[in-house]
Amino acid sequence: MVNCDKNADWWRKARFGMFIHWGLYSLAAGWWNGREVPFPSEWIMKNHKIPLADYKKQVESFNPVKFDAKEWVKIAKQTGMKYIVVTAKHHDGFAMYHSKVSLYNIVDATTFNRDPIKELAEACRAEGLVFCVYYSQLQDWEHPDGVGNTWDFPDADKKDFGRYMEERVKPQLRELLTNYGPVGIMWFDTPYEMPKKYCQEIVDLVHGIQPQCLINSRVGYGLGDYRSMGDNSIPVTSYPHDWETPMTLNDTWGFKEGDNNWKSPRTLLEMLVGINGKGGNFLLNIGPDAQGVVPDESVKILESLGNWLKVNGESIYETEPAPDFPYLLNWGGFTAKGNRLYMHVFNWPESPHEVLTYGFKTKVKNAYFLNDKSKAPITVLQTYESGRDEYRMRVLLPEKPVDSLDTVVVLELEGKPEIYHC
Helix, strand or coil: CCCCCCCCHHHHHHCEEEEECCCCHHHHCCEECCEECCCCHHHHHHHCCCCHHHHHHHHHCCCCCCCCHHHHHHHHHHHCCCEEEEEEECCCCCECCCCCCCCCECCCCCCCCCCHHHHHHHHHHHHCCEEEEEECCCECCCCCCCECCCCCCCCHHHCCHHHHHHHHHHHHHHHHHHCCCCCCEEECCCCCCCCHHHHHHHHHHHHHHCCCCEEEHHHCCCCCCEEECCCCCCCCCCCCCCEEEEECCCCCCCCCCCCCCCCCHHHHHHHHHHHHHCCEEEEEEECCCCCCCCCHHHHHHHHHHHHHHHHHHHHCCCCECCCCCCCCCCCEEEEEECCEEEEEECCCCCCCCEEEEECECCCEEEEEECCCCCCCCCCEEEEEECCCCEEEEEEECCCCCCCCCCEEEEEEECCCCCECCC
């Protein structure tokens, strides 16, 4: 990865962002001709091999009159998210902004006659969130030279990807980077076997227009500024470079009717702590419906996360990788900042009411609950047994958790946390 330290400073501090998958596929909602199509809903055209002419007919009905950019940004801000990444063009090729490069866009092809990307960019700036854009640079199931549509355009010999780059990708990227103000991240996807020279041309174009704009690793060939991990994937240990995990709230990215397999607030907090504790960012997705409405269950889950972060945000924002312990921590996990460790206790110990951690060597000066404004001290017992060459730390806790989702104990240390790997 190419690390742009100065440009990435805001991103490293943010630690938590919102992904938004919204497009023409939101109208199909995972169903076609009365039958549910398996797999993520935003891939319905490819997975069901829907003829382009049939898929395009959806534009006649796509009219998201309930879309409210301010409301979406408000949800993100109240959740404690610091940036938003929104799909300007997904693999189906339909632009969710007013593109002059192709009439296949939400302003020219539908009766909606508004530019959601412009409205979101303005709403983000008004609320202090960083506006970022997703763009599918290789796959385009609407363009004959794009990759992915083998049923409408079966003759591979007729495809000219260089032409597609010049006629569609580069002009649309210029639009997004010049017409919508500062863009914090250009978020690319599925580079597959895209020739490296085209990936480099994209990087040069982005940085040539907005030098401060970050680029994720899915631009290809290690040319990005940080690593996008696999979808819904969290590394087992700390990753040595800047990284981010994109995660769904349920089982799909775009809106899918009937997908009610929602992750609980506690599960998402465990993921947030696990990702931040390993030095990464958490990019959590919502999939608004075709009317532009964020599903109620999504809003309820995000509200729970936001309420927790209002009290405990210090343990998430501007954190750095916590030390890797030699043992599994069956009670929760750590996040870190300077000479502080934040102990996130998800599984409250029944008897004795204490958290035992092996291998922690640094002396703890003070300990208290993060949500306790008085900072009343918590007892911490640290011992070393020479016979087993083993360090132990016991944090004594009350009978019941202070927070039902995640109780955070602040450990103020005499120095940087040091873990002894015996």
